[in-house]
Amino acid sequence: MNKKPAEPHIDDPVNYAREVVGRDPMATHLGIAVEEAREGYARTALTVRPEHLNAVERAHGATVHAVADQAFAVACNSLGTLAIAVSMKITYVSAARDGERIVAEATPVNIGRKVSVWRIDVRVAGGALVASCEGIAYHK
Numbered sequence: 001m002n003k004k005p006a007e008p009h010i011d012d013p014v015n016y017a018r019e020v021v022g023r024d025p026m027a028t029h030l031g032i033a034v035e036e037a038r039e040g041y042a043r044t045a046l047t048v049r050p051e052h053l054n055a056v057e058r059a060h061g062a063t064v065h066a067v068a069d070q071a072f073a074v075a076c077n078s079l080g081t082l083a084i085a086v087s088m089k090i091t092y093v094s095a096a097r098d099g100e101r102i103v104a105e106a107t108p109v110n111i112g113r114k115v116s117v118w119r120i121d122v123r124v125a126g127g128a129l130v131a132s133c134e135g136i137a138y139h140k
Helices: 013-021 025-030 061-079
Strands: 033-038 041-047 083-092 101-111 115-124 129-139
Touching (some): 061 129, 101 129
Antiparallel strands (some): 033 041, 083 129, 101 115
16 A cells, blocks of 8 residues: 655744745745745745846746745745645736836735635835736645
8 A cells, every 4th residue: 555655744834934935946046035924924025137027128927926926835835734836817017127126925815724815916115016916725
């Protein structure tokens, strides 16, 4: 009989979310930083650099999405169970330019036993909405 390996026990979920999930290789490569993490909340940020731009010199959609996705990952993994993204819908509202700092905040809409729904907003530091997202996570 094949048994699945037990999921690792997470003693400190907020620290796990901030230090392990928040410092994954892709986020580190892009320069995304976790500014704040607490149970059910995360804020991540990135200063837009030339390599983050699209052809019209605005933050590439993939860059904006990556900052939002990182906030989503950290927030949903701060609850004590391992969480995996199921979907993420993003609506782009305005653009960020080279040198601007973009900030994503993830907050819960609903947390169920196995599925959670999150709102993630990405803004230029100081105000303007760049993108609004909805993320759905499965909790193991």
